[in-house]
Amino acid sequence: MASSTLTTMHDSRPSSHEGKRSGSLSYGVGLSAGAGGDIDTSAGVENMTVIVPSISRGVRKMQILQRRLNMKYLSLLYSGFALLAFVISLDQYTSGAYLTNATSVSFKAHSTLATIRTLKSVFQAVSQPPIAKISDVAGRVEAYIMCVLLYAVGQSNEKKSYAVAASANSIYTYAVGNSIYILGITGLFLLQNIIISEISSTRNRLFWSIFPSIPGTINVWVSGNVTQSVLETTTWRWGLGMFCILVPAMATPIILTLTYGMRPHKKDVNGNPTKSEKSIQDDEEEVASTIVNGPTISDNKTLWAKTVTIFWSLDLVGLIFLVAGAGMVLVTITIANGRGSKWSDPHCIALLIVGGFCAIFFVLWEAYGARHPLIPFSLMTNRTVVVALIIAVVHPAAGGAIGSYFFTFLRVAANQSNLSATRITSLASFTGTLTAAVAGVAARYIRYLKPIIIFGFAVEVLSFGLMVRYRQSTNSQADLAMVQVVRGLGVGCIGFPVQAAIQTVTKHEYIAAITAGYLTIYYLSSGIGSAIGGGIWTNLVPDKLAQHMPDQSLVTSAYQNPIGFIARFAPGTPERLAVARAHDETQRIIVIAGTCIAALGLIAALFLENVRLTDATSIDKDEDGNYVSDRTSSHKAVAPDVVSSDKKVVKN
Secondary structure, three states: OOOOEEEOOOOOOOOHHHOOOOOOOEEEOOOOEOOOOOEOOOOOHHHOOOOOOOOOHHHHHHHHHHHHOOHHHHHHHHHHHHHHHHHHHHHHHHHHHHHHHHHHHHOOOHHHHHHHHHHHHHHHHHOHHHHHHHHHHOOHHHHHHHHHHHHHHHHHHHHHHHHHHHHHOOHHHHHHHHHHHHHHHHHHHHHHHHHHHHHOOOOOHHHHHHHHHOHHHHHHHHHHHHHHHHHHHOOHHHHHHOHHHHHHHHHHHHHHHHHHHOOOOOEOOOOOEOHHHHHHHHHHHHHHOOOOOOOOHHHOOOHHHHHHHHHHHOOHHHHHHHHHHHHHHHHHHHHHOOOOOOOOOHHHHHHHHHHHHHHHHHHHHHHHHOOOOOOOHHHHHOHHHHHHHHHHHHHHHHHHHHHOOHHHHHHHOOOOOHHHHHHHHHHHHHHHHHHHHHHHHHHHHHOOOHHHHHHHHHHHHHHHHHHHHHOOOOOOHHHHHHHHHHHHHHHOOOHHHHHHHHHHOOOHHHHHHHHHHHHHHHHHHHHHHHHHHHHHHHHHHHHHHHHHOOOHHHHHHHHHOHHHHHHHOOOOOHHHHHHHHHHHHHHHHHHHHHHHHHHHHHHHHOOOOOOOOOOOOOEEEOOOOOEEEEOOOOOOOOOHHHHHHHEEEEOO
16 A cells, blocks of 8 residues: 555644654554654555544643634633633732731731732642643543632632631631632633633734733722722621632533533534534544543543553642642741741751752653653743743742732821722732733734733833832822832733743643643742742831831731731821831832842843744744744644645744
8 A cells, every 4th residue: 555644733742751752743554653754554554553643632622622613602702701700800809908807907917928928829830730731631621610619619618717717816727728719710710821722813812811801900999899898897708708609600601611612513404413513523533542642541441540540641740749849949938038037947948958859859750750741841942932931930020029018008008098008909900901902902913922022021120110219108199009000011011921922832732731831930930029028028127117116015016917006096196107117118128129020021021032923823833943833723634735735934
C-alpha cells in the first residue's frame, strides 16, 4: 500500500512526558515514525498504528463544543458568565470591609489582616494548577460543578467557623473558614478564563475575557451601601453567608449551557444527525479511541489501577510540593515581618529552608519526573511566555504592597466613612474594568497587545508616584479618589492584556495549564506584595504611634483595634491626629516601595514580542521562528496540503 500521511491541524510539540517522541505527530499507516516524522509502511495495513497529539479529555470535549456552538449558545454562555461575575464581584467588593470589621471588632486582632490576606493569596495560587489539571482530565463542566460546590460549602462552613471563632475569640478559625471558599471562587474565575480563551479568537479574546466583569462595575457604588446596611442591621457573618445561595443559583445556567451544548442537537427533517453533526460525531469517536495522553479513569478495571491513573494524571507529587513550598515561603515572609518576629528566628529559618527545598524539588519533578506536569515547562522557550510570567511577578506585587491596609488608612487616618472607604478602594478595579473593555476593542482593530501593555505600565508608575503626594490624611476625598482612577487606567491595560498575550502564543492543549501557571504566579506575587506592605505596616505603625501618641497607654489599642479606637476619639483630637500622622508616614514608605516594583514591570514589558493578532484561536511558531496561526478551529484531521493553505505567517 502506498505511503499515506495525514497531518493533524494542531501538530504540537512533544510534552515533557513524551521523551524523545518525534515532534511531528500525525495519522499514518505503519509501525513507527522516524526522527523526521516519516511513516514506515512496510508492515502493511494490518499493523496500522495511529499516532495523535497528546490531547486530554477535557480539551477534546471543548474542541467538540467549539464546533457545535452557535450564536444562541454563545449568547447564553456569555450572559451566564456576566451574571455570575456580577454576584462574585459584589462578594469581593464587600468582603474587604467584612474582613476588617471581623479582625478588628470581633477578634481584636487587626494586625493579622496582612497574614490572612497572604494566606488567601497562597490558596488562590496553589489551587490553580490542580483545578486546571482536573478540568483537563475530567472535563470543564465537571470541574466547574466541583468549584461551585466548594464555594457554597465553603461559605456555609465559613459562617459556622466564624461563629466558633467568635465564641473562642480565635482569628485562626476565621482564616481556615475563609480559605475553604477561596478554592471555589478561584476555580470559577480560572475556568471562566479557560473556557473563554477556547471559544474566542486572538483578536477578540481580550474583550470577551473582560466582558463578564463589565456588569459588576456597578458594585463599586452598590457595595458600600450593602456593607453599611449589613453592618448596621446585622453582622458581617450574614453579609458573607448570603453568597452561598446566590453563586450556585447564578452558576446553574452556565453549567446547563455547557452540558447541553456538548450534546448532538443538529438533526434533519427525519430526525437523523445532519452532515456536519455526523462529521463531528465521527471525529469525536475516532480521536477518543486513539488518545495517547494516558489511560482514562473509566478504562481501568481495578481500584488500584484507577488510583494509579488519578495519581499520575493529577500530578499529586507536584501538587504537594507546590503547596508546601509556596505556603512555607509566603507564611515565613509574613511571620518574619510581624511584630516581635525576626528573620533570624529559628522557626523562620526552618520554614524558609524547607519551603525553598520544596520549591526546588517541585521544579525538578515537573521537568524530569512528572508524566503529566502541572505546568508545561516546554513553553519556557517562548519569549512572550517568559516575559509575561515576569510581569505576573512584578505587577501584582506592586499592587499588593500598596493595597495593604489602605482601607484601614482611609477609615482611621483619612476619616472616611465605611461607605466612602469601600468606594475609594474599589475605584481602581472599576476604572480598570472599563479600561480593559476599551483596550479589548482597541486590540481587535490595531491587532497588537504590546503597545497597550507598555501604556498600562507607564500610567501605573505615574499613579504610584502621585500617591506619594496624594495619599495622606490631609488630602481631600477627591484627591484620594483621583489617584485610584489614574491607577485603574493602568491596571486595565496590564492584567487581562498580559493574560491574553500568553494565551495567544499557546496551543489549545496547553491553554488550561499555562493560564493556571500564569495565575499561580500572579496570586503568589500578590501575596508577596501583601506581605511586603504588611511587614512595613506592622513594623512601622507601632513605633510611629509611640512617637506621636500623647498617652502611651493608648498605643496598643490604637494598633490592635484601630476601628474601635476611632469610635472612642473624635476627629481633630490629639489622639486621632497622632494616629493619622503614624499612618501617613507609613503609607509614604509603602507607596515608594510599590513604585520601585512597578517600574520593573515597565522595563519587562519592553521585551514582549509584538505578535499580530488574528482570527485563529492560537498562534504558534514554525521551524523558522515565524508565528503561524491556524484559521480553522475544528481540530479535525485534514490533508497536508489543506493544512498549509490554512496556515498564515504572522509578521511581527
